[in-house]
Amino acid sequence: MSAQESPSQPVLDVQGVHKRFGGQHVLRGIDLTVRQHEAVVLIGASGSGKSTLLKTVNLLEQIDDGRIVLAGDDITDPRADVDAVRARIGVVFQHYNLFPHMTVLANVVLAMRKVFGAPRAEAERRGLELLARIGLGDKAGEYPDRLSGGQQQRVAIVRAIATNPELLLLDEITSALDPQLVGEVLDLVSELKAAGSTIVMATHEMSFARRVADRIVYLKDGVIIESGTPEQIFDHPQRPETREFLARVSDPFTA
Numbered sequence: 001m002s003a004q005e006s007p008s009q010p011v012l013d014v015q016g017v018h019k020r021f022g023g024q025h026v027l028r029g030i031d032l033t034v035r036q037h038e039a040v041v042l043i044g045a046s047g048s049g050k051s052t053l054l055k056t057v058n059l060l061e062q063i064d065d066g067r068i069v070l071a072g073d074d075i076t077d078p079r080a081d082v083d084a085v086r087a088r089i090g091v092v093f094q095h096y097n098l099f100p101h102m103t104v105l106a107n108v109v110l111a112m113r114k115v116f117g118a119p120r121a122e123a124e125r126r127g128l129e130l131l132a133r134i135g136l137g138d139k140a141g142e143y144p145d146r147l148s149g150g151q152q153q154r155v156a157i158v159r160a161i162a163t164n165p166e167l168l169l170l171d172e173i174t175s176a177l178d179p180q181l182v183g184e185v186l187d188l189v190s191e192l193k194a195a196g197s198t199i200v201m202a203t204h205e206m207s208f209a210r211r212v213a214d215r216i217v218y219l220k221d222g223v224i225i226e227s228g229t230p231e232q233i234f235d236h237p238q239r240p241e242t243r244e245f246l247a248r249v250s251d252p253f254t255a
């Protein structure tokens with residue numbers, strides 16, 4: 001069943017969200033609904049608010065107005081348990097953020113063990129299975145600095161999905177990589193999408209956005225200017241702002 005046909009309640013419902021940093025109004029009334037198995041890709045110029053929006057969902061930034069609902073729970077309610085909310089969301093950032101003093105496997109199993117209390121043997125079995133699935137089974141005992149940037153980022157992705165999060169947030173996950181390593185990371189995201197993950201992702205990789213997204217959301221100065229299927233946004237943008245942005249980033253790898 002496609003996301004559009006799904007009768008299920010949204011996994012994520014961002015309602016009228018505002019965020020200011022000092023005098024700067026960075027998110028100006030964001031409404032965004034993401035359904036199960038949907039991949040939503042945020043595009044927009046540097047500084048348009050993509051990362052900030054993802055951070056508000058993960059409660060790394062507090063919102064000034066509006067609310068954010070995760071599978072029916074208002075996570076921006078001041079009484080919400082921040083750790084419990086974060087345990088439901090997988091996050092991968094631009095920089096892999098693996099712990100350098102821990103092996104690859106120890107990185108992957110950490111949240112399973114610490115947050116969910118999984119027994120070591122069970123967590124390690126799943127960790128090894130996940131690493132094998134991405135072709136890095138033989139790296140389980142290595143330290144992160146022995147891996148390429150692309151391999152490290154794939155480990156970070158596997159770590160994020162190890163606990164079966166309800167939602168996966170991916171923030172510019174290929175921006176810090178050498179161009180030849182970008183493909184392997186994006187292929188893994190495509191596989192997760194195909195396997196049914198619910199994903200919200202910020203990227204400057206327009207060609208990838210077109211490939212993986214069910215819906216593209218174009219942000220400008222903290223406002224959603226236009227959203228739609230990749231075909232609607234890339235081939236038939238309705239708003240002049242969207243057309244201008246896409247003309248500027250027409251080279252997919254220099255956006």
Ligand SMILES: Nc1ncnc2c1ncn2[C@@H]1O[C@H](COP(=O)(O)OP(=O)(O)OP(=O)(O)O)[C@@H](O)[C@H]1O
Pocket residue numbers: 021026044045046047048049050051052053172202
């Ligand atoms: N912690 C912060 N304190 C002050 N200003 C911030 C903070 N975080 C973000 N900003 C500002 O908010 C605006 C939006 O930033 P944000 O990182 O969300 O944009 P972005 O669309 O993700 O950009 P990029 O594509 O470069 O990652 C920018 O002007 C940025 O300088």
